Amino acid sequence: MSTSTLHDRIRARIETRILSGAWPPGHRIPFEHELMARYGCARMTVSKALASLVDAGLIERRRRAGSFVAQPRVHSVVLDIPDIQADIAARGDTYGLKLLSRQRRPAKATIPEEKMLRASELLALRCLHSANGRPFALEERLISLDAVPAAAEVDFAAVPPGTWLLGHVPWTQAEHRITAVNAGNAIASVLEIAPKTACLVLERQTWRGARHITHVRQTFPGSEYDLVAKFGPQTRHGR
Amino acid sequence: MSTSTLHDRIRARIETRILSGAWPPGHRIPFEHELMARYGCARMTVSKALASLVDAGLIERRRRAGSFVAQPRVHSVVLDIPDIQADIAARGDTYGLKLLSRQRRPAKATIPEEKMLRASELLALRCLHSANGRPFALEERLISLDAVPAAAEVDFAAVPPGTWLLGHVPWTQAEHRITAVNAGNAIASVLEIAPKTACLVLERQTWRGARHITHVRQTFPGSEYDLVAKFGPQTRHGR
């Protein structure tokens, strides 16, 4: 935990509290003068720690008011985690969601994705996103109820799971895996496309700290979707 | 150019020199005491500017030696720009490269990709990457000779263009576009797969500052390639 320099230790302690959820989004973190007192150091040292948290996107600072844990960020981490609902809305299309199935149950050790979640209990969802009434993506999602117990109470027929998670759970690590496959009969009929049509398959796993949050597989008809990832001048100075 | 605060202005001036190529990788930038003198400020202010360049990955600092423009970085910007040769080697397979065509010519205004490059002259390459002798990816690349004149002298039958560019040209912005398509006859025969096989198409454009460097389209047989993008604790403290 102690990264050798003082401002790094201060940073690490605050970061731990945020990532553990002990300090939720919106929570006011101690004032600089309080941290100075606690760590017995100069203001500049505290300031350095906080500045680093700012450009990690974990906190926001407001003059006169103090420093606050930032709301979970969608864009701040360089590559969009695609929010399908937002994407469709941005194109001016009408978004639709159909919840095909929802199960709350223990993880099956036989299914590799479920084993990887390392959750005692999980929520398994299948849903279909549509744009202007036409199927747009099939989503198969596992949510760890150990990491996100609140998910059990959400009505995912009304809010897409990805959208809800993006807004409620800060994540720190993600891994995407992207492939192309020829649609099998099952998928083709759900997406209303011809069998063997090329589809883009996006698998994503997300973590908060060491906790595995969710695993999702989204299947898009190749012709319907371009996955776009831009990156450059990061979170940095330009905001 | 002046971002209002002094350390930001210092940062911006140095950044400009690096991105313009005036200070190439390996070049020693002025010592802190020289910058203090030039800008008439305290060392801490200079230090802040340089620290920010460090975690943007643009410079490296060595005690006693000074600060140097960093070598172009492959990983530092969160998502790998995939280096096909490195990927194949990492799997323990034998990498092969065949240059199918190479043209040096002015950009054609009729082709949208070429127009977007905004280059008076470009290098158009088609090459086939292979792993253990089997076709692995078809690459169609345009390189702006305005931005990278040195590319005209490189033997791209020996070094894959992506590998060469990653090692020689620092980039600041990139945009990926990923789709799935059913292989047409032409592509299928080059890649030695059945027509209509699902293929992953990765289009990427890269910029250095305002200069467009390259545009590339890579086509992978869907079964052969997973595109993996990990991201998390960034360039940050953890290195």
Place this chain on the structure above:
DNA sequence: GCCACAATTATGTCTAGACATATGACGGCA
């Protein structure tokens, strides 16, 4: 009650030092 203005307060930027630490350079010694 409502609005304008001043006081207060936390952060933002910066300074002029201090001491610590790694490392390149140089000279001496084998």
Place this chain on the structure above:
DNA sequence: TGCCGTCATATGTCTAGACATAATTGTGGC
């Protein structure tokens, strides 16, 4: 020539202040 220890030096971390700036809070006048 080649190795090793010393020294000079640039960066790394930190301090105890200063003044600036923005925003909230409280106050007074209408």
